[in-house]
Structure formats: structure tokens, C-alpha cells
Amino acid sequence: xxxxxxxxxxxxxxxxxxxxxxxxxxxxxxxxxxxxxxxxxxxxxxxxxxxxxxxxxxxxxxxxxxxxxxxxxxxxxxxxxxxxxxxxxxxxxxxxxxxxxxxxxxxxxxxx
Amino acid sequence: xxxxxxxxxxxxxxxxxxxxxxxxxxxxxxxxxxxxxxxxxxxxxxxxxxxxxxxxxxxxxxxxxxxxxxxxxxxxxxxxxxxxxxxxxxxxxxxxxxxxxxxxxxxxxxxxxxxxxxxxxxxxxxxxxxxxxxxxxxxxxxxxxxxxxxxxxxxxxxxxxxxxxxxxxxxxxxxxxxxxxxxxxxxxxxxxxxxxxxxxxxxxxxxxxxxxxxxxxxxxxxxxxxxxxxxxxxxxxxxxxxxxxxxxxxxxxxxx
Amino acid sequence: xxxxxxxxxxxxxxxxxxxxxxxxxxxxxxxxxxxxxxxxxxxxxxxxxxxxxxxxxxxxxxxxxxxxxxxxxxxxxxxxxxxxxxxxxxxxxxxxxxxxxxxxxxxxxxxxxxxxxxxxxxxxxxxxxxxxxxxxxxxxxxxxxxxxxxxxxxxxxxxxxxxxxxxxxxxxxxxxxxxxxxxxxxxxxxxxxxxxxxxxxxxxxxxxxxxxxxxxxxxxxxxxxxxxxxxxxxxxxxxxxxxx
Numbered sequence: 051x052x053x054x055x056x057x058x059x060x061x062x063x064x065x066x067x068x069x070x071x072x073x074x075x076x077x078x079x080x081x082x083x084x085x086x087x088x089x090x091x092x093x094x095x096x097x098x099x100x101x102x103x104x105x106x107x108x109x110x111x112x113x114x115x116x117x118x119x120x121x122x123x124x125x126x127x128x129x130x131x132x133x134x135x136x137x138x139x140x141x142x143x144x145x146x147x148x149x150x151x152x153x154x155x156x157x158x159x160x161x162x
Numbered sequence: 163x164x165x166x167x168x169x170x171x172x173x174x175x176x177x178x179x180x181x182x183x184x185x186x187x188x189x190x191x192x193x194x195x196x197x198x199x200x201x202x203x204x205x206x207x208x209x210x211x212x213x214x215x216x217x218x219x220x221x222x223x224x225x226x227x228x229x230x231x232x233x234x235x236x237x238x239x240x241x242x243x244x245x246x247x248x249x250x251x252x253x254x255x256x257x258x259x260x261x262x263x264x265x266x267x268x269x270x271x272x273x274x275x276x277x278x279x280x281x282x283x284x285x286x287x288x289x290x291x292x293x294x295x296x297x298x299x300x301x302x303x304x305x306x307x308x309x310x311x312x313x314x315x316x317x318x319x320x321x322x323x324x325x326x327x328x329x330x331x332x333x334x335x336x337x338x339x340x341x342x343x344x345x346x347x348x349x350x351x352x353x354x355x356x357x358x359x360x361x362x363x364x365x366x367x368x369x370x371x372x373x374x375x376x377x378x379x380x381x382x383x384x385x386x387x388x389x390x391x392x393x394x395x396x397x398x399x400x401x402x403x404x405x406x407x408x409x410x411x412x413x414x415x416x417x418x
Numbered sequence: 419x420x421x422x423x424x425x426x427x428x429x430x431x432x433x434x435x436x437x438x439x440x441x442x443x444x445x446x447x448x449x450x451x452x453x454x455x456x457x458x459x460x461x462x463x464x465x466x467x468x469x470x471x472x473x474x475x476x477x478x479x480x481x482x483x484x485x486x487x488x489x490x491x492x493x494x495x496x497x498x499x500x501x502x503x504x505x506x507x508x509x510x511x512x513x514x515x516x517x518x519x520x521x522x523x524x525x526x527x528x529x530x531x532x533x534x535x536x537x538x539x540x541x542x543x544x545x546x547x548x549x550x551x552x553x554x555x556x557x558x559x560x561x562x563x564x565x566x567x568x569x570x571x572x573x574x575x576x577x578x579x580x581x582x583x584x585x586x587x588x589x590x591x592x593x594x595x596x597x598x599x600x601x602x603x604x605x606x607x608x609x610x611x612x613x614x615x616x617x618x619x620x621x622x623x624x625x626x627x628x629x630x631x632x633x634x635x636x637x638x639x640x641x642x643x644x645x646x647x648x649x650x651x652x653x654x655x656x657x658x659x660x661x662x
Contacts, residue, residue, distance in 0.1 A: 075190065076197040093221025094198070095172070098190060099229035105427055106233055112425045119197065124190050124425070186425075238428035245435035252439070252446045255453035255512030262452050269449035313469045341466070345449035349469030377451075377467070 060100045061109075062143060063090065065128060065136040068110060074123035075101060101126060109135055164213060165195045168223050175227025178234050187230060195220065272379035273344045279320050282336045285381040298383060299334040301325020304413040306335070312406060315341055315349055319397070324388060324413055331417055333360075333395050335384040335410045347377045359396045360386040384410070390417045454514040457505035461492050464503045464517040472496045476600045477607050484537055484553050485516070493557055493607050498525050500605065502535055502557045520644040522558060529562030529635060532625040533642035551613040556640070558625065560597055560604040565627035565635050568595045568606050572623050578616035588618070 067078050078101075079094050104110045109132030117123045128136070163171075169188045176184050195216050202212035220226070256262055282298040301324050308319040321336035335358075339348050358366045366386045386395040397408040426434075446453040454460055458475070465473050473494040481489050481504075489506040500522040508515040522533040535555040556570050569592055574581050576589035583589050595608035627635045 074193075076194045093219070093226075094194065095191065095220040095223065095226040096229065098187070098194075099226065099233050102187075102230060103233035106235065106429065108427070108429065111427075113423060114425070119200075121193065121196070123193055123197075124186075183428075234428065238432040242428070242432040242435045245432065245439040248439040249435075249442050251512060252442045252453045256446050256450050258452075258512050262450060265450040265452070313471055314466055315469070343448075345451075347451065347463065347467045349467060 059143070060092065060097070061104055062136070062139045064097070064100055064104060064126075065109060065132055066140070068126055068128040069133065069136055072125045072127045074117060074125050076123075077117070078126075104132065108132075163217050163223075165192055165216075168195070168217055168220060171223035172227040172230065175224060176231050176234075178231055178236060180239075183234065191220075268376040268378050269345050271376055272340050275338050275340060275379050275381075276318075276344075279318070279336070279338050280381055282321060282323060282334065282383060285336060285383055296383070297327070299323045299325045299327050299332050299385065302413045302415050306411065308408060308410060310406060310408055311342070312404075313349055314343075314346060315339055317397075317408070319384070319408065319410055322410055322413060324415075324417055327385075331388050331390075333386055333388045333392075333410075333412055333417075335382075335395065335397075337382040337384060337397075339380040339382065341378060345378065348380055356382075356384075356397065356399045358384040358386045359398060360388060361392050361394065361396075362389075388412065388417045392417050453512060457490050457492075457514050457516075460505035460514045460516050461494060461503060464519050465494065465501060467517075468499075468501060468519065468521050470494070470496060470499050470501055470521070473499070473501060474601055476500075476605050477598070479607065479609070481553075481609065489516070491555065491607075493605060495559065495601070495603065495605065499523060500531065500533075500557065500559050502533065502555065502607075518644070520557075520642060522642055524559050524561075528638070529565060530558060530560050530568065530625055530627045530638055532556065532558035532638060532640045533644075534623060534640050536643065536645050538645070551611055552617060554610045554612060554623075555607070556593075556595060556610075556623075556625070557607045558605065560606065560627065562627060562635060564629050566597075566630045567628045567632075568597055569593060569626045569628065570595055570608060570610075570623060571626060572610060572612070573618050574612060574616040575618055578612070581616065 063082060064078060067073060067081055073081065075097055076094075079092075079097060082090050082092070101110070105112055105126070109129060110126045111129055112124050112126050114122055115125050117125075169191050172191060173184050173188060176187065179187070198216040198219060199209075199212045202215055203209065207215065256266070286296045286298040303321060303323040306319055306322050310317045317337060317339050319335050319337040322333060323336075324331070324333045326332070327334075341347060360366075364387055366384075384395070384397055388395065392412060394409040394411050397406075397410060399406055424430075443453060443455070447459065451463055454463070461475070465471070473496040475492060476495045477493040479491045479493075481491055484491075485504070485506045486508075489504060491502065491504045494501045494503075501519065502522070503517055503519040505514050505516040507513070518535070518537070520533050520535045522531055524531045533556075535557075537553040537555070539550045539553070554572060558568075560568060572591040572593060573584075574589050574591055576583045576586065578589055578591075581589035581591055591610070591612075593608060593610055595606045597604050597606050599605075623640045624637055625640055626637045629635050
């Protein structure tokens with residue numbers, strides 16, 4: 051169940067990372083782990099299909115640039131289309147998680 | 163498994179991707195693994211352990227490859243292929259016959275003549291009149307600038323020469339006809355009806371460079387006999403109920 | 419940090435290829451008059467060459483037996499002219515070509531304007547030039563409102579199947595051609611095939627306009643003629659003497 055959640059919401063997480071600043075793949079893995087307090091600890095290779103899928107659909111675009119490490123890396127940038135998708139999907143997620151919370155709270159009251 | 167083996171396993175699932183795309187995927191994965199290994203080396207891991215830990219963190223290469231393959235839709239490649247085929251078709255079509263290849267030169271001529279039209283000697287080169295090489299009139303020459311719109315075409319008369327030709331005082335105007343739009347074709351039936359007249363109504367044969375050689379631009383030499391006191395010759399034609407008459411003024415020095 | 423050049427996705431590459439192909443196509447069609455992808459482009463090129471402006475398509479007729487199976491004949495017209503021409507897919511031009519044309523001047527005051535196009539079918543080079551027949555196309559514009567029907571009197575050899583006999587050396591076929599209305603004017607277009615045995619060397623054909631009662635309003639000899647061939651030999655059909 052946990053793995054299924056990761057695959058479904060990885061694009062949303064990636065878009066939200068890129069809303070802050072342009073990043074390259076390894077940087078996103080580190081940032082994701084940091085912000086989620088290691089809750090999202092995905093297999094790193096699986097990030098790239100997600101990134102390439104978002105790129106082919108036009109939600110992100112890529113360019114090559116020197117990273118702070120001094121090595122040239124492929125950076126990803128959120129496009130306008132990606133920003134709109136992020137807003138929409140975030141709203142959907144908030145409604146969904148709110149509904150799950152509400153059901154769990156009422157179950158907890160029932161159990162209590 | 164090392165980095166290159168990991169990448170090879172991922173790439174083995176990328177059948178839909180082009181060579182360039184596969185190379186980009188390989189480079190990106192290698193760079194990621196390089197960063198992870200360097201981070202572990204900074205933490206004090208030895209090289210072998212750092213690589214093993216990195217491979218483990220990357221996940222199953224087959225799964226990565228299969229998921230990656232799904233992200234590259236075939237449709238756009240088909241569209242690019244269709245565009246390439248169309249371009250090849252157009253190029254072959256343009257070069258398929260010697261006539262088509264000459265059209266490239268004709269199109270260029272029809273553009274150039276609008277700013278730099280040929281002199282009568284250039285027009286006359288290669289022309290024949292009654293099976294003899296056509297000799298343009300030499301004498302007093304002047305620039306004129308007479309333009310007429312005739313349907314989709316423009317008739318531009320730009321030179322007038324008066325001189326002696328075989329003992330007869332003759333005026334000769336140089337003109338060109340081209341379509342209003344560069345690359346358009348000249349309406350040849352219309353201009354087959356052209357007549358050139360002296361002030362006394364004597365008509366002369368219209369001479370046209372190379373007959374229908376360039377369908378986009380015609381060069382004409384319009385000739386009529388003149389006498390002292392004449393101040394113009396006339397170009398005339400009727401086409402589809404429309405009559406066009408153009409008086410071409412002779413040089414200021416007049417007819418000697 | 420200054421952003422570097424965007425990397426191309428498949429979509430962007432495909433769109434660039436498509437744009438380049440389109441530019442190439444437009445240049446080839448505009449300046450070289452080749453790679454025409456639609457038959458109407460051939461027609462518009464012919465109109466440009468003939469000095470016809472503002473013409474509209476009046477009729478389009480598929481005739482696969484002439485030239486090749488893609489052959490389309492077009493009748494286009496403006497106030498002053500009616501143009502009969504064709505377009506077909508040809509390997510020579512890598513696209514649509516054709517443009518075997520007759521232009522009919524309708525500026526004169528006449529009750530009916532008519533022209534004809536004769537297309538001979540000969541065998542190709544290397545064999546005897548043996549004329550199998552002629553495709554006749556008759557077309558025109560009817561200006562007299564009293565004319566309800568039009569007929570073509572096509573001269574043939576007497577004894578040709580279906581021919582009426584005029585005298586010992588002359589027969590004729592009477593063909594009724596339907597008149598149709600387009601864009602406020604009335605036109606006709608008819609096709610008839612005559613086999614070799616029926617052909618006359620100098621046959622003069624006529625168009626006859628008749629009123630509602632069937633009375634002849636006008637008879638006009640068809641002067642405007644153009645010849646073509648579906649193979650190498652061009653020009654009017656050869657007589658038997660010329661062929662031997």
C-alpha cells in the first residue's frame with residue numbers, strides 16, 4: 051500500500067520541489083528525504099521515469115548546467131503548464147487527505 | 163553489479179528510444195550514481211562499499227527500464243518521421259527533372275529583375291529574328307519607368323533606345339513582365355497579343371527572350387520605326403475585353 | 419545562474435521537423451510550382467498562367483479512363499471566362515500535375531459560348547501510332563435565358579454506330595448535354611468517346627441551344643478547340659493515309 055502511494059504521488063512531489071527552485075535528480079532525492087523526514091525514501095532510479103514522463107508531457111523542461119559540486123548536471127524547471135497541474139493536483143490531494151482524515155477521526159471516536 | 167552494468171540493464175529495456183535518447187538516459191543515471199558515490203566517499207566509505215550501497219539505493223534496473231520505456235510515446239516520433247518523409251518528397255520533387263531544377267534559377271531571375279533588370283544587349287543575346295541573331299538597336303538610350311498592372315502581372319518598361327537599324331530609324335523599348343507575387347507565373351496568352359506601333363500605326367513584331375523559357379519572368383524588346391518629330395511609340399493589346407494602351411516616350415534628344 | 423539551452427523533447431523535435439517541412443513545402447510550391455499536394459493547386463496555377471482571376475470551381479468530374487485513375491477535370495469560371503483543365507497525380511512532378519487547358523472567352527455577347535477539348539488515345543512509342551479514339555469534352559456557358567437544353571452535334575463517319583447520316587461522307591451524333599446552374603450562371607460539360615472508326619479528319623462540331631418547346635434558338639460552330647494526347651503523340655488524330 052505504501053509503495054503504491056509513492057508511485058502515484060511521486061509526480062506531485064517532484065512538481066512541488068521544482069516550484070521552489072530548479073533541481074537535478076540527485077538533488078531532488080536529497081531534498082525529498084530531508085523535507086519528509088525520510089518518510090519518502092524511494093528507490094532513486096525510479097525517480098527518472100517520473101522526471102522523463104513529466105518532461106515529455108510538458109510539465110517540466112530540462113537543460114544542462116554546472117551544479118554547485120562543479121559537475122554539469124541535467125536540471126529540471128517547472129513550466130507554466132506544470133505549475134497549473136501542481137495547483138490542481140495539490141487541491142485534489144488536499145480534498146482527498148482531508149476526507150481520509152475525517153473518516154479516520156470518526157472511526158477513532160467510534161473505537162474510543 | 164557496477165555502474166556501467168546497471169546502466170546496460172536499464173538500457174536493455176529501452177527499445178522505443180533513439181540512440182540519442184538512450185545515451186541521454188545513460189548519462190543521467192551515471193551522473194546520479196557518481197553524485198551518490200561521491201557523497202558516500204565524503205562520509206568515509208571505501209570505493210567498493212560506496213558503489214554497492216549506491217547500486218542498492220538505485221533499485222531494480224529492470225523496473226527502472228520498463229517504467230522509463232513507458233514515458234516515451236511513439237506518436238511524436240511518427241510525426242517527426244512523417245515530416246522528414248515530406249521534406250524528402252519535396253526535395254526530390256524539386257530536383258526530379260531538369261525543368262524543375264531550372265525553375266530555381268527562373269525564380270531567382272524573376273526576383274532580381276524587379277530591382278536590376280537586364281540591358282537590351284543581355285536580352286538580345288541568344289534571341290533570333292527571322293533566323294538571324296537579334297541585334298538590339300544602338301543609339302541614344304534613356305531610362306524610363308512605366309508600370310502597368312495587367313491582371314495578376316506587372317508590365318515594366320524601363321529603357322528606350324533610338325538609333326539606326328539597317329538604315330531605318332528605330333525605337334526599341336526594353337521591358338519585363340512578372341507576376342505581382344514573386345514566384346508567380348506570367349499569363350502568357352495575354353501577352354501573346356502584344357503589338358507595338360509607331361505614331362503612324364505601323365506595327366512591328368514583338369521580340370521576346372527565349373519565348374516561354376522563363377515562365378515567371380519575360381524580357382521583351384519592343385521595336386517600332388520612328389521619324390523625326392516622333393515623340394513616342396505605343397504598346398497595345400486586347401485581352402478579355404480589356405484594352406491596354408501604353409505610350410512609351412522617346413528620348414529627349416528625339417529622333418535625329 | 420544563467421540558464422543554458424533547453425533540451426529538446428520528442429514533441430518539440432517533431433514540431434520543429436514539421437515546421438521545417440512546411441516551410442520547404444511552401445517554398446517549393448510558391449517558387450518552383452512543384453510538390454503540389456492538392457489538385458486544386460494545379461487548377462489555381464493554371465488560372466494564374468492563363469490570366470484568369472477570381473474564378474470559382476463550377477464542376478469537378480472524375481475521369482479515371484483519361485490519363486490515369488486519379489484524373490480530375492475541373493470547370494472554373496469568373497464573369498469573363500470559363501476554364502476547362504485537369505489535374506492528376508504524376509510521377510514526373512512527384513505530386514499533382516496536369517493542366518491541359520482550354521480557356522473560353524465569354525466577353526462577347528452571345529446566347530451560348532462553347533469550346534471543346536479533344537484528347538486522343540494512342541499507343542506509346544515503339545509501336546505503330548494507331549489512334550484508338552478521341553475523348554471529346556464539350557463545355558460552355560449559356561447566357562440566353564430562353565435556352566432550356568443544349569445539344570452537341572458531333573460529326574463522325576457515316577455508318578458509325580448510333581450516327582445519323584447527313585450525306586455519303588458525313589454522319590453525326592446528337593448528344594444532349596445537361597445544363598446546370600452555379601453561382602448565378604448556367605453551364606454545361608459533356609464527355610463523349612469516339613472510337614477510331616468513327617473519326618473524321620476535319621469534322622466541325624456544333625452546339626445547338628433549344629427552348630422549352632424544343633425549338634432551336636441558336637446554332638453555333640465550336641471554334642475554340644484544344645488538342646492533347648494521353649501518350650507521346652500530340653496534335654489532331656492522324657488520318658489513315660498519314661498513318662501508313
